[in-house]
Amino acid sequence: MITHELIERIEGEAVLDFKTDKSGIVRDANIRFLHFRGMEAILEGRNALDALVITPRVCGICGHSHLIATVKMIENIYQNAGVKIRISDKAKAIRQITLSCELIQNHIKWLYLIMLHESGKLLEKEPKVALKALYVSSQVNQLCALFSGQWPHSSYAIPGGVTCDPTYIEVMQALKILSEVERFIADEVLGCTPEAFNQAMSQNTLLSLKGDFGTVLRNFERLGLLEQGKSHGRFLVLGETQEIIVHLERSSASSDNVSEDISNTFAEGGNTYAKNALYNGEFFETGPLARALVQEHTGVSALHRLYGDSAVTRITARVEEMVSLCAHVRQLLTSLDLSQPSFITPPSIESISGEGLGIIEAPRGSLIHRATIEKGKIVSYSIITPTQWNLGNGTQTNLGVAQKAMIGAESIAKASLLFRTFDVCSVCTTH
Amino acid sequence: MARLTKEERKVSIMTKALELFSKEGFYQTTMPSIAEKIGMSVGNLYNYFTSKEMLAKDLILYIANILGEEIRKINESPLNTKEKIEAIVHMYFKIAQERPETIEYFLRVYLSNREVFQNCCEGMICVSAFVTELMIFFEEGVRSGELKDQEFFSAFGLFMGYLGGMVFINGEKILPKPLESYESSISDNIYNALKSN
Amino acid sequence: MNPPSAITSTMPSNPTKLKIIWLQGITCNGNTHSFLNDPLLGTLLDEVEFIHHPILPAQKTLKEVVKKIPKSDILIFEGAYSASFERAGVPMETLLLALASKTKHIIAMGSCASFGGIFKEGAPEHISGILFDKEQESGPLRSMREKVITLSGCPAHPKWLSFVIDMIVSGKTIAVDEYRRPKALYSYLVHNGCLRNEYFEWKVDSDHFGTKEGCLFYAQGCQGPMTHGSCNKILWNEVSSKTRAGTPCVGCTEPTFPKSNLFSTKTYMSIPSEMPLGIPKRSYLALAGAAKSFHIKRLEERLIDDNA
Ligand code: SF4
Ligand code: SF4
Numbered sequence: 001m002i003t004h005e006l007i008e009r010i011e012g013e014a015v016l017d018f019k020t021d022k023s024g025i026v027r028d029a030n031i032r033f034l035h036f037r038g039m040e041a042i043l044e045g046r047n048a049l050d051a052l053v054i055t056p057r058v059c060g061i062c063g064h065s066h067l068i069a070t071v072k073m074i075e076n077i078y079q080n081a082g083v084k085i086r087i088s089d090k091a092k093a094i095r096q097i098t099l100s101c102e103l104i105q106n107h108i109k110w111l112y113l114i115m116l117h118e119s120g121k122l123l124e125k126e127p128k129v130a131l132k133a134l135y136v137s138s139q140v141n142q143l144c145a146l147f148s149g150q151w152p153h154s155s156y157a158i159p160g161g162v163t164c165d166p167t168y169i170e171v172m173q174a175l176k177i178l179s180e181v182e183r184f185i186a187d188e189v190l191g192c193t194p195e196a197f198n199q200a201m202s203q204n205t206l207l208s209l210k211g212d213f214g215t216v217l218r219n220f221e222r223l224g225l226l227e228q229g230k231s232h233g234r235f236l237v238l239g240e241t242q243e244i245i246v247h248l249e250r251s252s253a254s255s256d257n258v259s260e261d262i263s264n265t266f267a268e269g270g271n272t273y274a275k276n277a278l279y280n281g282e283f284f285e286t287g288p289l290a291r292a293l294v295q296e297h298t299g300v301s302a303l304h305r306l307y308g309d310s311a312v313t314r315i316t317a318r319v320e321e322m323v324s325l326c327a328h329v330r331q332l333l334t335s336l337d338l339s340q341p342s343f344i345t346p347p348s349i350e351s352i353s354g355e356g357l358g359i360i361e362a363p364r365g366s367l368i369h370r371a372t373i374e375k376g377k378i379v380s381y382s383i384i385t386p387t388q389w390n391l392g393n394g395t396q397t398n399l400g401v402a403q404k405a406m407i408g409a410e411s412i413a414k415a416s417l418l419f420r421t422f423d424v425c426s427v428c429t430t431h
Numbered sequence: 432m433a434r435l436t437k438e439e440r441k442v443s444i445m446t447k448a449l450e451l452f453s454k455e456g457f458y459q460t461t462m463p464s465i466a467e468k469i470g471m472s473v474g475n476l477y478n479y480f481t482s483k484e485m486l487a488k489d490l491i492l493y494i495a496n497i498l499g500e501e502i503r504k505i506n507e508s509p510l511n512t513k514e515k516i517e518a519i520v521h522m523y524f525k526i527a528q529e530r531p532e533t534i535e536y537f538l539r540v541y542l543s544n545r546e547v548f549q550n551c552c553e554g555m556i557c558v559s560a561f562v563t564e565l566m567i568f569f570e571e572g573v574r575s576g577e578l579k580d581q582e583f584f585s586a587f588g589l590f591m592g593y594l595g596g597m598v599f600i601n602g603e604k605i606l607p608k609p610l611e612s613y614e615s616s617i618s619d620n621i622y623n624a625l626k627s628n
Numbered sequence: 629m630n631p632p633s634a635i636t637s638t639m640p641s642n643p644t645k646l647k648i649i650w651l652q653g654i655t656c657n658g659n660t661h662s663f664l665n666d667p668l669l670g671t672l673l674d675e676v677e678f679i680h681h682p683i684l685p686a687q688k689t690l691k692e693v694v695k696k697i698p699k700s701d702i703l704i705f706e707g708a709y710s711a712s713f714e715r716a717g718v719p720m721e722t723l724l725l726a727l728a729s730k731t732k733h734i735i736a737m738g739s740c741a742s743f744g745g746i747f748k749e750g751a752p753e754h755i756s757g758i759l760f761d762k763e764q765e766s767g768p769l770r771s772m773r774e775k776v777i778t779l780s781g782c783p784a785h786p787k788w789l790s791f792v793i794d795m796i797v798s799g800k801t802i803a804v805d806e807y808r809r810p811k812a813l814y815s816y817l818v819h820n821g822c823l824r825n826e827y828f829e830w831k832v833d834s835d836h837f838g839t840k841e842g843c844l845f846y847a848q849g850c851q852g853p854m855t856h857g858s859c860n861k862i863l864w865n866e867v868s869s870k871t872r873a874g875t876p877c878v879g880c881t882e883p884t885f886p887k888s889n890l891f892s893t894k895t896y897m898s899i900p901s902e903m904p905l906g907i908p909k910r911s912y913l914a915l916a917g918a919a920k921s922f923h924i925k926r927l928e929e930r931l932i933d934d935n936a
Contacts, residue, residue, distance in 0.1 A: 006689075006690070006691055006716055006717075008682070008689050008690055008691070009682065009683060009685075011657050011683075012652075012655075012657065012682075013690070013715070013716070034714065035654070035713070037654055037747050037750050038750035038751070039750075041750060042746065042747075042749040042750050046888055047888060047889045047890075047891075049889075049890065049891040049892075050886070050888055050889065050890050050891075052890075052891070053878050053886060053890050054746060054886065057656045057658065057746045057747075057782065058656060059656055059657065060655070060656045060657030060658035060659070060660060060661040060662075060783070061657060061661050063656065063658065091838075109664075109683075113683060113684070113685070117685055126685070128685075129673065129684055129685055131669060131670045131673070134664050134669055135667060135669070135670075137664065137665075138664065138665040138666070138667055138865070141665055141865050142865040142866055142867055144865070145864055145865035145867055145868045145873075146867055146868060147873065148868075148873060149864065149868045149869055149870045149871075149872060149873025149874075149875050150864035150865060150868065150869065150870060150873075151665070151864075151865060152658045152661050152662055152783060153658055153782060153783060153880075154870070154873070154875070155870070155875055155878065155890075156870075156873050156874070156875045158837060158891065160837070160838075161837070161838050162838060162874075163837045163838055163873055163874030163875045164838070164873040164874050164875075165838055165839050165840045165874060167840075167932060173867070341838060342837070342838030342839070342874075343836060343837040343838025343839075345836045345837075427655070427656055427657055553921040553922055554917075554918075554920060554921020554922065555917055555920075555921055556917070556918050556921045559914055559917045559918055560914070562917055563910060563913045563914045563917055564910075566897070566899055566913050566917075567909060567910060567913065569896070569897040569899070570896045570897055570899040570909070571896075572897075573896035573897050574896045574901065578897070580895070580896060580897060581897060582897070582898055583897045583898035583899065584898075586897055
């Protein structure tokens, strides 16, 4: 039987076409995205700096990641054109702080609004709107705004640094907010200290954690989904470190091996707007799980050895990332050297021609911006989003990551929940 | 004779003072010599102007206003930029001929004795009425695509320095032909130097 | 001191919560996430309930909404409009019109919904706002213009939305400008309340990005003096704004958004091509010339020099 399931309460909407057998088990799943905005075409012909305003509008929940990818890409064009461009450590650190904030708020919203809620719904125990989670996300966004001016849709990172010039007032305020966020994660999300959380990962006792994360895992267990949702076991991290893992084998990666496959798209007679992103012609999972494995995070790696890339590992990795990122932001805030310049003026963009690449780690994984500019004007622009890796749509013999994770699920509802463990975003997937 | 208002009286004092200043220079001209020329007591003159510096400042404001007013008329006319240049050159030379003391004052008193005006006329404040109109002239010329975009002062210096220089050599009686006969070639030169390419 | 008699009052019960449907056109979801930033969201949700919301848990899924179009008190539309754009398989020309005719108030949330915004650039002939197409009042809801409140901004500020909802809940009339934006929110310019105002007054430009000092109008393209919005009055995320963080205002609340060359000021012979709103060029230049004549030492120095 074929069922078209509209997936709502993600960023945008997606359609899943399921093929089920008589007992309702999912035998095939097609992922389709039906909206397309033509962001790349909107960018072409404009001044390259305008991209700093346009690309954040690719996505309301990860627009800041697009900003940082854009700025890195433009800076890369300068370098490739043989023009020196200097960024102070302070500016680099501030960019890291605000980008991390975006990841943290994303993960909180995903855990509460999607995971907790949808898993509860399947068990017929739909929880109330998680106001506490929304409040703490707004606090994280406030921390970001202390430097970026606003969230969403800031354009404060520009080639040469950042536009803000913070004082210790902002730094102290940020540290205070961070303490509140850390307290929330310990008290509400984990129900224990970060250290105890790490131990629980290594000792495989996560299910007994008291916090809301524990509830999500227990919901998944009751649904029999904890160890479901396995995919290829191929992981990719292209921002920061460039590495891939294929069946536990690590090797360094290069963006040269990245390609886009458009054979499924409407343009080619297919039925989706989403282009697949491939590495060496294959689907790879990107995102928090890939990052934790590449960084050899003890707890997540231990879980992965036990459960492979199943739901429990994938969910835990995303929750763990909130914890690590808070620590990272704290370290950056406490070591920020305010005497350094925020911005070092580069030569005018109008004098620059060439090509560049900006890759960063966004909430859902590796995000790639690439462009060619001519005397400061954008000639071509291309964006590959994390969800193009995770939510790609392959064939029976070469399945996409989420596709593979869904096949074999006992029901369409369960397959859809597994789909959501990837933190689905349609606006990014088709931009 | 009808009684003059204080303002009118001030203007008539300024007109006389202007003649003296532009002929004798700033330092040679004194409050008593101005009073004498007008036929009023020095004490009374101080009722209108508290010092020679204040009088000098009011004069430059007065001249900048006259020039500003003239350029404003040109700015607001339907002429194109090239024709506006001709009109400004014509206006400037006409004033230089008919009321030479105004331009003389501007060149020989205001520009040559900056120390006098430093305290009361910082920067371009006292000639702002005139400079503002030229800014508008240039801005509109660039906006319409007739002039090339550049730093304001590069264009300003070229235009005004040129006209000032011509009036100066004319005053020195060096020019073989009457000033107005140079108007069209000067306008052409200015336009060619400033036009967009 | 205790009050003379203890008053035990329960919260006024609210049996008839206002019903809201939040529908998305062509969007980035930015307004949804901006809305979720409202720290008083809980209080707001005491007054209203969502029949449908794209992210927040709500009574009905979109699939259910399109099956039987429900009545509502407020329809919030986020994103740009295109007749053929579909949600849950229904094109906007049907869905938006159906929902709009069964509601009392319509809010265009964000600049895409208001004027077409960024996504209009993708297909200018087909994409518009719901009431306005850029400055033109030619959108699909023009026959219901009186019901529409415009909350332009990319995104709109969460407090702008909660203000409008509060006004509707209290049954008050909202005074609006020519684009049907609430005057209480959009009479201010972004320039009002900017910490760089003194630098603007004395024409001290910020010679490069990344400083607390200087105004961004002269070189960096700030559109604060031409842009309506209370960004610098109520601030973003309660703490900051673009200009406070040294970023030029990009004019995101205006029908002209997005303009081009957003990080530099267009000048003609050193004179800004656009004047502060309503200020004649002549007056501006006269004042600017005067202000520039003075060198104010305090404004040319760094504000805080020991931490740089
Ligand atoms: S107005 Fe801005 S924030 Fe809103 S949907 Fe459009 S691009 Fe996104
Ligand atoms: S930076 Fe912009 S908003 Fe602030 S004072 Fe200058 S012009 Fe106004």
